[in-house]
Amino acid sequence: MKITDACVYPYPAGDSTPARMAFEARDLGFDSIIAVGAGVRPSPGAEVLRGAVIGAASIKDVLKQVRDPAVRRADVVSVNARDIAFNRAVVSLKEIRVVRGIHATQRNAFDHVAARSAAEHGVAVDISLAPLIQLRGTRRQRALQRYADILTLQRRYGFPLTISSDARSILEQRPVRDVQGLCGLFGMTGTEVSEALASVGRLVTPDSPVKVVR
Amino acid sequence: MKPRPPAMRTKRRYILVRILPYGMVADQKQVYLSVIEAATSLLGDAVVGLAQPAVVSCDGGYAVVRCRRGSEADITTALATVTSVADERAALRTVAVSGTIHALRRRMKPIRPAQDPAETAVGDGCFTAYRYPRQKVDLLEKGIKHQKLLFFTEADLEER
Numbered sequence: 001m002k003i004t005d006a007c008v009y010p011y012p013a014g015d016s017t018p019a020r021m022a023f024e025a026r027d028l029g030f031d032s033i034i035a036v037g038a039g040v041r042p043s044p045g046a047e048v049l050r051g052a053v054i055g056a057a058s059i060k061d062v063l064k065q066v067r068d069p070a071v072r073r074a075d076v077v078s079v080n081a082r083d084i085a086f087n088r089a090v091v092s093l094k095e096i097r098v099v100r101g102i103h104a105t106q107r108n109a110f111d112h113v114a115a116r117s118a119a120e121h122g123v124a125v126d127i128s129l130a131p132l133i134q135l136r137g138t139r140r141q142r143a144l145q146r147y148a149d150i151l152t153l154q155r156r157y158g159f160p161l162t163i164s165s166d167a168r169s170i171l172e173q174r175p176v177r178d179v180q181g182l183c184g185l186f187g188m189t190g191t192e193v194s195e196a197l198a199s200v201g202r203l204v205t206p207d208s209p210v211k212v213v214r
Numbered sequence: 215m216k217p218r219p220p221a222m223r224t225k226r227r228y229i230l231v232r233i234l235p236y237g238m239v240a241d242q243k244q245v246y247l248s249v250i251e252a253a254t255s256l257l258g259d260a261v262v263g264l265a266q267p268a269v270v271s272c273d274g275g276y277a278v279v280r281c282r283r284g285s286e287a288d289i290t291t292a293l294a295t296v297t298s299v300a301d302e303r304a305a306l307r308t309v310a311v312s313g314t315i316h317a318l319r320r321r322m323k324p325i326r327p328a329q330d331p332a333e334t335a336v337g338d339g340c341f342t343a344y345r346y347p348r349q350k351v352d353l354l355e356k357g358i359k360h361q362k363l364l365f366f367t368e369a370d371l372e373e374r
Contacts, residue, residue: 023367182295
């Protein structure tokens with residue numbers, strides 16, 4: 001699991017089934033994808049992991065939704081980012097692995113305090129390629145600025161990054177080479193892109209002491 | 215006018231792109247307009263003006279995009295931001311970059327439906343199924359306008 005697309009939305013949320021997206025991801029150079037809101041079964045394409053995205057208005061709602069059985073079954077649990085207080089609180093929850101949608105928040109919504117906390121707890125920040133591909137004009141420029149800010153914080157504090165296409169169709173999935181080109185727009189180097197694509201493996205199976213099995 | 219000698223001509227690069235979805239009949243001019251819109255929006259007029267992108271050919275599900283040598287990385291990134299061609303959802307996938315069109319022709323492997331189209335029902339809708347190699351099935355909703363396009367596999371259809 002070295003190269004992972006950190007979030008796709010298969011059928012019925014999108015127009016492509018998980019198996020078809022897995023086939024496409026394999027052709028595009030990915031080892032695995034995280035499918036949100038779909039049943040997961042073995043696929044001859046890329047490996048399909050189960051993901052859950054929590055969209056909550058308060059930290060209390062997040063704690064309530066984390067106890068949901070569907071969320072507990074997920075391999076990777078993500079939360080949509082909101083204001084600064086929410087983000088600072090959410091990066092310290094042990095059930096949460098990824099904070100998503102940073103580009104849609106205010107400029108100060110993810111600051112050095114949240115970055116340090118994310119690094120301590122091993123919580124990743126997601127970089128979605130969807131705004132870079134689908135938006136035009138000032139909205140895309142704002143997303144690029146936000147990603148550049150996140151990259152500056154990441155270089156200083158060392159929290160993990162993930163990269164997702166947020167694809168709802170095979171037409172929205174992009175090859176690894178294009179991912180590198182798009183991430184290069186806001187200053188990400190090839191090595192950083194490779195690390196970000198590989199970070200999902202470390203989130204799913206974090207470093208832990210060796211267990212002796214008898 | 216006498217043509218420039220080869221050493222003085224502008225060096226070019228040719229990018230082979232595959233047009234998705236399969237079976238989409240794309241007009242060369244429409245592909246050019248989509249590429250220019252995406253590149254100008256992403257890179258700006260100055261960079262695109264120097265890169266001189268153009269669509270040389272568009273046939274069999276593939277298009278060849280020409281640009282100046284040294285700007286192929288920028289144009290390839292811009293091609294990744296194309297989301298529609300002539301108001302239809304589409305994607306342009308870069309297959310190869312070369313200095314000659316002849317080298318790219320060898321990389322073109324047209325994908326045709328494996329069988330004749332068949333009718334199938336998914337949910338409440340009735341779809342025409344186009345089967346492609348490696349279990350891929352494209353479903354086109356039967357109707358006149360706002361036709362839904364779904365992307366399934368053989369296994370997904372058997373489960374329903």
